[in-house]
Amino acid sequence: MKKNSSLPRVVESVKTSALAIxxxxxxxxxxxxxxGTPGQVAIDKPTFFSSPLYGRQQAAGDFVLPQSIGIWTRANELFRLGGTSTTASQIVTALRRSRFVSGVRRKGKGGNISAIPANGPYLVLNYGNLLRDGSLWGLALPMQGHLPDIPALGPIYVTPDPKTATCILSFATVGGVYQEVLRNVPHSLFADMTPNDQAVPYEQIPVNHALLHLPYAGIMMRVDTWALAQPVESHIIDSYFVDPSLIQSVRGSNRSTYYTDGTHGVRVQNGPFGNVLTYRTPSSPLRGFKPSMAQSLLATVPFIDSHGGFVGSDVLWQAYGLRANSGMELEFSDMINGWPLFGSLDRISVRLQNGVVVRLSRNIPYLGIELSQVRQRILSGTQLLAAVGAKTLAGVVDVTLGYGTVAINESTVECVPVYRLTYQKRPPLYLDARTGKPFLGSGM
Amino acid sequence: MIVVFLLLNLFLGYQWHGLQPSVSIYTEPYADQVANLQRTFAANNITLKASVPLAQPSMFLLRAQTNPRQFLAAAALALDIKPQQASAHLRGSREVKTRAGRFVMNEHGQYRLYIDSRYQPLIPRGRDGAAFVRKWLSKHVIDFGTYETLSWKLSGGRGIASFAEFFGGYPIFSAPLQVYMENDRIIGYSQTALEVVGSLDQRPVIGAASALLALAAFVDKAHINMDNTIQSIRLGYDSRLALGDTWYVTPVWQVDSSRSVFEINAFTAETGVGAS
Structure with a gap:
């Protein structure tokens, strides 16, 4: 009896022990x-916290456009096309579809050889100084056969031959002139060389040994009133920091605020159109490393895309290397109806060091919606030069027509046609294109 | 119940077994980590000739300030005069000048001492030289007790000895003391004296191996392919952004190479080129 009653108890205790184990x-x-599950290790994190873009994403090549295109007709008449106009885009597209065959350098000294074709018709592509180190050819005119990276020291002249569907590109380079032959040129290019309603009649006027290109007649231009778009500031500030929880802020003088995580700094300061953002991440030059304009642009475009994005019709307006510390400066500007927008509004200035963006400056508000427009007649080139007088013209190296800005109130801006006079040794002077009087705008 | 728990244990055991390969990647032997780094760097012509530290401590984002109010005290110490005499030798508000030399403060609160040639101390040759310089500095540099030696580059009687202020056992690279020597004499020094006024956001830093991988990604992305040799890797604090007299210094892995000094933010792995 005793044995039988203890067996189930033993089994129960074994089962209990097994269950407990x-x-x-x-x-x-x-x-x-x-x-034991491994956590995330911070190796090559996504480069930056991405903010909601308030512009739009673009490829690097979209920014390397001619600032303007000149059309010289067979009758030696000059017309100007804005670099972002439809016809200018068609011309650039046609050139990009061509095929590079060969190039030859013609040496010459003391101006005894010229890149300028003897007779029209031909095109003049004004890329500013963007082709000065030659590296941006592949983005400006990517084509079959690849244009060589030859520095261009002035405008690019394009002489077409419709019979053979070829073009000759010529430009001044170090120690002479370089000429390139393009084949398979689309026929649309030859059609686009006939001036249409987008082409403004221009003339060449010699002033102080410089040849100025200015409107031949008093054309009608738009005077636009725009509402400023005000993106959410904190999103853009956060986008400059990998980990926004590390951001510390310090109040500065002049109604400015600094944000930093010890590595990057963002200063937000009041400007003529609202707040101006300046980003800094100091870096020393790396000995023996000097990135080209193309490398710099390819690094800058995705950086801007992930830090607020581009606004308007931005183009790369200037690019130049800094001799002092082997850095590079790039400047993006907006275009309105094919004319450059002067001043700080919608301008993005970038400095690179070792191929990395180390400084960026821009206005946070930007041109949003066009509220109204009126058309007004501006002074022709001859009328302008007569109005300003010899003293103002002394030392002038270039005169460019574009738009200046006037802040009407905190949220509205008027864009007015202005002539910008560029001097060799002093800051530019802006003149109201309607009156020829000094233009006292905002952020100019 | 026994069957249910048995099945649960079988499931959990299977999961744990499946986890082991990924765990083993994260606990890769040190030698393999270094070998991987050497291979990665080789693609960009970089040679790794430094030992890779294993430490991964918790560090802070430090709030530090220069202290312009101690300028006269620092000047008195540097020029070997009594503190109350310093104001009598003031020239403007940022320069004290005596027969022994000039002591200047710039707009960021950084000091510079220029010793007159007649008063430049002679450094004994040999091993005693370093000890002599340290002893001299302890008497002529304010807060020298918080500084430690970073590097000593002296050849032919000419060179620079670099020190940095230390916080919690790590150097603050933004607060250097550099001593200039010529013809076996100390000719002056420059000093950034920072006072840590706050330590924020304590968290573990990334390891040196991760920092070096971030550096490899940086040079690859920037197409930096010049021959280069990594000579040392050390952890410290740095910032190159002075906001008035306030600095936020962040933990960094400083990588000294034959081309330049790279710095990797030890919280975020962002990489840049620091001052050589």
């Missing part, structure tokens, strides 16, 4: 799984 084992295994 199994429960304990499950707790142990759960703990091991919980603590």
């Amino acid at each position: 199994l429960v304990f084992a499950s707790i142990m295994l759960s703990t091991l799984l919980w603590t």
Whole structure:
């Protein structure tokens, strides 16, 4: 009796012990799984916290456009096309579809050889100084056969031959002139060389040994009133920091605020159109490393895309290397109806060091919606030069027509046609294109 | 119940077994980590000739300030005069000049001592030289007790000895003391004296191996392919952004190479080129 009654008890205690061991084992295994799962290791994190873009994403090549295109007709008449106009885009597209065949350098000294074709018709592509180190050819005119990276020291002249569907590109380079032959040129290019309603009649006027290109007649231009778009500031500031939880802010003088995580700094300061943002991440030059304009642009475009994005019709307006510390400066500007927008509004200035953006400056508000427009007649080139007088013209190297800005109130801006006079040794002077009087705008 | 727990344990055991390969990647042997780094750097012509530290401590984002109010005290110490005499030798508000030399403060609160040639101390040759310089500095540099030696580059009687202020056992690279020597004499020094006024956001830093991988990604992305040799890797604090008299210094892995000094933010792995 005793033996029979103890057996179930032994079985029960064995089962209880087994259950206890199994429960304990499950707790142990759960703990091991919980603590043993590897966490994320911070190796090459996504470069920057991405903010909601308030512009739009673009490829680097979209920014390397001619600032303007000159059309010289067979009758030696000059017309100007804005670099972002439809016809100018068609011309650039046609050139990009051509095929590079060969190039030759013609040496010459003292101006005894010229890149300028003897007779029209031909095109003059004004890329400013963008082709000065030659590296941006592949983005400006990517084509079959690849144009060589030859520095261009002035405008690019394009002489077409419709019979053979070829073009000759010529430009001044170091120690002479370089000429390139393009084949398979689309016929649309030859059609686009006939001036249409987008082409403004221009003339060449010699002033102080400089040849100025100015409107031949008093054309009608738009005077636009725009509402300023005000993006959410904190999103843009956060986008400059990998980990926004590390951001510390310090109040500065002049109604400015600094944000930093010790590596990057963002200063937000009041400007003529609202707040101006300046980003800095100091870096020393790396000995023996000097990135080209193309490398710099390819690094800058995605950086801007992930830090607020581009606005308007931005183009790369200027690019130049800094001799002092082997850095590079790039400047993006907006275009309105094919004319450059002067001043700080919608301008993005970028400095690179070792191929990395180390400084960026821009207005946070930007041109949003066009509220109204009126058309007004501006002074022709001859009328302008007569109005300003010889003293103002002394030392002038270039005169460019574009738009200046006047802040009407905190949220509205008027864009007015202005002539910008560029001097060799002093800051530019802006003149109201309607009156020829000094233009006292905002952020100019 | 026994069957249920048995099945649960079988499931958990299977999961744990599946986890082991990924865990083993994260606990890769040190030698393999270094070998991987050497291979990665080789693609960009970089040679790794430094030991890779294993430490991964918790560090802070430090709030530090220069202290322009101690200018006269620092000047008195540097020029070997009594503190109350310093104001009598003031020229403007940022320069103290005596027969022994000039002591200047710039707009960022950084000091510079120029010793007159007649008063430049002679450094004994040999091993005693370093000890002599340290002893001299302890008497002529304010807060020298918080500084430690970073590097000592002296050849032919000419060179620079670099020190940095230390906080919690790590150098603050933004607060250097550089001593200039010529013809076996100390000719002056420059000093950034920072006072840590706050330590924020304590968290573990990334390891040196991760920092070096971030550097490899940086040079690859920037197409930096010049021959280069990594000579040392050390952890410290740095910032090159002075906001008035306030600095936020962040933990960094400083990588000294034959081309330049790279700095990797030890919280975020962002990489840049620091001052050589």
